[in-house]
Amino acid sequence: MLLEAASIFIEIELQTHQSNTLSYHENLSLALAAYQLAQKNLREQNERYLAGLITFQVGLHLEMLEKFHESERLFSMAIDSFQDLLAIQICVYQKLINIRIDNEKFNLALQATTNLIERLVKTSPNDISYRRLLASYDILRLFLLLILQPHPQRLRADYAKTLDAYTWEVYEKLNIPTSYLDETLFYLLQSITLAVQARDLKHIDQLEYDLNQQSQISPRHMHLFHILKQKISGHFIDTFKFDQQTSTTGDVADYR
Structure with a gap:
């Protein structure tokens, strides 16, 4: 029931985004709240794979809404849920790597x-x-x-x-x-x-x-x-950031 409601809210938000209509993201907030509650229930039932899939799915939706920072964090979170499911973990890694390169x-x-x-x-x-x-x-x-x-x-x-x-x-x-x-x-x-x-x-x-x-x-x-x-042509990147920034994997406990 929660997932069905979240899917409806996120679909409305996506339609609003695609039509370039002004949005205060109330449907997105409702969708994320429903997803988060569903994920909490699944974790309490020791269903970490399903909880991880929800995290990944929300990340995909946020990417479609061009909320790249939030989607990156969720992809990073989802990786740890699939230590025993390599094929899915590879897919999550690929999305995480691509979004980091694109940004x-x-x-x-x-x-x-x-x-x-x-x-x-x-x-x-x-x-x-x-x-x-x-x-x-x-x-x-x-x-x-x-x-x-x-x-x-x-x-x-x-x-x-x-x-x-x-x-x-x-x-x-x-x-x-x-x-x-x-x-x-x-x-x-x-x-x-x-x-x-x-x-x-x-x-x-x-x-x-x-x-x-x-x-x-x-x-x-x-x-x-x-x-x-x-870069070789003269568009330099600050290589000092190479050592200053750290991975976000595992740093996010939840999403709102």
Whole structure:
């Protein structure tokens, strides 16, 4: 009953938002109150999966309403509910990473990406679908590191290892997850890494076409690549924020 009422309220709010009608968000407030009560009841019944799904669903609705900060917090909350349900947890991680990238919270996106990689490595490294996913997020992590360019003295050991692999390693000596990349793509990414470190924009431009032709490269990768190019061109990001901002995972106890 609570979920049905919440769905009605949120649908009205979405219709109002899509029609660009002035709203005081009273329907959203009612929807969130109903969702929160339903979630509380489920947690009291030890139904943490269903409670987590409600949190995720509310986050999706808030994203549609362009309330990105609130939706990011709820995606972050939902992750812990699915420690035993990897497929769902991956979906939540992907939404969290994407919304952080879209809102230029690159350091938090890097943290979430690294957490997802570590989760996948521990779970099923021999599954081909997980290998592809690991390779994809290792590329994402590389581009985020190249965008942020944290000072070497403030660089975490695992991040330093990632950058070293794309700077000095040969393909045959790579470790998981970088070893799941196609060899041609690995050396292409290595060339990009070296060009970025040299701030050689001309060479980076020359490598863009080849990068875009690789089957393991997604639109999300190319989006970050273009942000990286903008930075090299002179649109700098304050890398001090890399160490000052921290992950919001687990920091939010509820929503209103």
